[in-house]
Amino acid sequence: MNQIFLVNESRRRFIQGVGGLALGIYVGDAFADKGTAAPGNGGADLLAPVNFEPNAFVRIGSDNTVTVISKHLEMGQGTFTGLATLLAEELDADWTQVRVEGAPADVAKYKNLMMGIQLTGGSTAMANSHEQMRKAGAAARAMFVSAAADEWKVPANTITVVNGVVHAKSGRKATFGQLAERAAKQPVPQDVALKDPKTFKLIGQPKLHRKDHVDKTNGTAMFTQDYKAPGMLVAVVAHPQRFGAVPKSVDAAKAKAIANVVEVVQFGGSAHRFAGVAVLAKNTWAARSGRDALEIEWDESQAFKLGSAEILAQYKEMAKKDGLVARKDGDAAAALAKPAKLIEAEYETPYLSHSAMEPLNCVVKLGEGACEIVNGEQMHTPDQGAVAALLGISPDKVSITQLYAGGSFGRRANPQADYVLEAVAIAKAAWDKGIKVPVKMVWTREEDTRGGYYRPATFHTARLALDGGGQLVAWHHHTVTQSIIKGTAFEAFMVKDGIDATSVEGVADMAYEIPNVKVELSTPDNIGVPVQWWRSVGHSYNAFVKEGLIDEAAAAAGKDPYEYRRAMLGKAPRLKGVLELVADKAGWSQPLKPGAAGEKRGRGIAVHESFNTYVAQVAEVTIKSDGSLKVDRVVCAVDCGLAINPDIIVAQMQGGIGFGLTAALHGAITLDGGVVQQSNFHQYLPLRINEMPVVEVFIMPSAEKPTGVGEPGTPPIAPAVVNAIAAATGKRIRKLPIADQLTA
């Protein structure tokens, strides 16, 4: 090994200087030495020599490589690229010299500044760290400048940095790599000035490529599923059919007889995760065959046994009684007592599985009093704590190597650390039997689909009053749904007076000017189906209800649904802005082109704010004479503040729309007697390419602080589509998925 590691003397001062920001300069060629790492993942353990503090957002090698350390998981939303863009912009690096690697678990260094723990979620990756990453880049640049000034004996203010090369007026120049060692000895600047946005070269650049666009197209990108370690065994699990059941007796004889099966272990569960049986084998197929050969009798005495129909019936009863009041403006009851027009409606949405393409999995490497997790890690701090608690060791003995996640949509951020703890419990059970090797637990698609932690099912009643002029004067909305937050570590700050803020988000805070609003929430506590956040969380169903109802009101008033919304958004300029933009781009003022004979066409609009990002969409649909539905075109306008990576914003709107369309058209997890009825993609239908509409995305120019785009594209699509169906056919869809409601 041929490395020099310099620890900056001024580090401590520097850390204080920029509020938690840390920066290290690395000189050497460790990366070249160990160049087997696929850029962007798995690098952390390859590049962590003992005398280098991984307390940094950037590392610059003498080989001229700029390595940006991403405290956030790359699960598709472009976080690696976004964070690197911010840092490289202020560093004046050349985009081609920048690589990204995932940060290890270290809350002091890598916490989400909006949450205080290390976590990727809530569409916060850019929102919480844009300034932090820019400052990290600017500080590094300043140190290169002073290093060059030192060496060349010229004033610092005559030095420029262009595309990773430091220039003096004289024409003298040096690369970052050449200056790295000297830069590391420079005093760390106390106060770094950030660029004037007018001079941005990378931020806002539409042609900047994603940092993961090559390794994800040639098979080299490493996901947890792909991870291997010497001696590693693969564990495939048997879960009970019903949540809360536990193994009573296990006959593993047939499983153990299969070649390459090494061991069968039972693992205990908890109120929050499965108990079950795991088959450990030398390869995945043997483990799976062994799992299928297990004979298990389950104790279902504590299992949850209600079905979807019973759950819905209970919710309907609950909606008839008073709920907790999440919002109260004026007097909705009085206004509803004598309306010129009254709308009464019930809305319903099902449980939804995240069903990321990479089924859940996790690698565990146990040592004496220590544990390493290798995972598409979305929630470092809580997982680290949970693993430590399970093993009875301190959290600093749990290290995490972050790999790419093949999607998550929220599922890998499980507040109960369910699948991570399951993997650890399996590795521990094997360890206790003397099998002290790394264990990769993999769920099959079936376990993933049936694994719980769904987007909760919801039921809503609504009563809306219109005055003689068609104005909305009262809105009384009652939501019934399980809380995703109660019983988790997030309860203290996300549940207030019994109200889980996520259950009513998007409705309790809606911006429409309505004088009398009452939003109530009822939260059942007897439903044993585990629930969790799912891309856009409560907005995923509340936008559907809110934007469906507004459309119903516009129709009842005989008004254009765009104008009707617009008139009520006087105090919400950014929502109004995207609404106007989408109407303009979609050609709302022009009539929609009619379909062929027998076809009905319609156009629907919806606008919604989530995660401080504003999105409006227009959907155009065609319904054939047989009732089949095609979403032809979606026009989308988004205001997410400063557009860091415009092309990724476009991609996230496209993807968010497609994800929301799966839920709008097909998605439903249902239970019968507590048993989940879907297992794989033939029953839990994903949107396919033939169902994907043309999507046009328009970004509102903005100098506001950047906000997230991973989730906000999803909420408006379901209401835009059902509103389009209503426009085409007069049929109002109030229950998702749409499925066969148009043919039935």
Next chain:
Amino acid sequence: MIQLTINGKGHSYDGDPSMPLLWFLRDVADLTGTKYGCGMALCGACTVHLDGQAIRSCVTPVAAAAGKKITTVEAVGADKVGHAVQAAWQKLDVVQCGYCQSGQIMSATALLKSNHKPSDADIDAAMSGNVCRCATYVRIRAAIHEAAGTLSA
């Protein structure tokens, strides 16, 4: 003993002949670019070429591939069409999480080998077996057209 030719290299295997090719590729041959998504020919993540045809390796027993030429995403770039597809994917930044994309690229390459100028409808028909939960479909369509364009240029 089963003899396989994967990306031009010979492999022999004497294990369970009913093991799906997918697991041979991933666990034995160390070619992890080919992905597991469903195991039931429902998602296309495991798509590879068997004598030039796109197949789902999760439901293809190793034995069925004996004596045939297998190409995976790791080597598809050596082929003119495969290379054009990868280049188009990179140019248009198709990927999001990336997990489905090996399968998408293998299916797209097989499509372009048999149809040099596919329409949107041709693309929908050929690619509807490949699920992308990130819904990169808009770009997949565009990238296939892009690759078709570079190949005919």
